[in-house]
Amino acid sequence: EVQLLESGGGLVQPGGSLRLSCAASGFIFSDYAINWVRQAPGKGLEWVSSISGSGGSTYYADSVKGRITISRDNFKNTLYLQMNSLRVEDTAIYYCAKGPSAVAGMGRGWFDHWGQGTLVTVSS
């Protein structure tokens, strides 16, 4: 059974940093692209970032480009999201979501399994 477990969320001041993790199990981690999708309180879904199965290709939404870095450790079956220069508008539940293939770019980019999410609150 595919399982994705996010951690690392919490309360941080504007301008601060946070690193999220997503521990994966139940599938061959390196064979699949993994993504971060966020949802602000009471709002819709927003794609944040994607990384290919090998980790060699990464993609970001314009709203986070330059402030956020996605990475993965295929030996530890873990995905990361390093978040810097956080803003109030980054407040959201952050979900990691598995893709259907190793490719992270255009094309087969739906999200077939999701974690339960971790809440990031940016506030002074």
Add this chain to the structure above:
Amino acid sequence: EIVLTQSPGTLSLSPGERATLSCRASQSVSNNYLAWYQQKPGQAPRLLIHGASSRATGIPDRFSGSGSGTDFTLTISRLEPEDFAVYYCQQSGSLPRTFGRGTKVEIK
């Protein structure tokens, strides 16, 4: 960026009725890479449909997707009590991947 417009915003129906949800894209979705998700309060989204019309594993056949190009539809043939939720469409034909704002299916 492809903007996805979902309609209606809210659909009020009774169990057993048919639900028809629309998702319109601001430009053609490459290879019909259009997916649908269901989200219930306090839960993560669940994939229902990918590639516009392919049901995800374990999804009941009362859920069906159709459409191509810029116009897509999710149909729930007979609403079960557990189907009342928010539904989102999402495209991955181009970057950035984008979602619609959602349609809430509520009990009438």
